Amino acid sequence: MIPTMPDQPDAEFAAKVIAVIAKSQRIPVETVTLDSTFEELKIDSLDGINIVFALENEFGIAIPDEGVQNLRSVRETVEGVAKLVREKDNPA
Numbered sequence: 001m002i003p004t005m006p007d008q009p010d011a012e013f014a015a016k017v018i019a020v021i022a023k024s025q026r027i028p029v030e031t032v033t034l035d036s037t038f039e040e041l042k043i044d045s046l047d048g049i050n051i052v053f054a055l056e057n058e059f060g061i062a063i064p065d066e067g068v069q070n071l072r073s074v075r076e077t078v079e080g081v082a083k084l085v086r087e088k089d090n091p092a
Contacts, residue, residue, distance in 0.1 A: 024050050033074065
């Protein structure tokens with residue numbers, strides 16, 4: 001189980017999300033940073049769907065379709081996944 005996180009995801013959590021993105025895209029993890037955009041990484045919408053499935057499986061979350069359309073960068077992805085994990089761990 002993932003520990004409850006503060007509002008900002010920590011470096012370890014970010015690294016885990018980055019590793020999932022890199023693995024799903026078959027790109028070296030060291031080429032992916034928090035400041036990378038999907039455009040810079042040559043990630044298109046189909047790749048984005050594969051990333052979403054990988055993240056959902058890794059973290060046990062469901063990423064809503066409207067959330068997927070707004071993901072443009074690694075930082076946005078890390079923050080969005082962190083928010084969903086927090087909500088899953090602390091249901092209202």
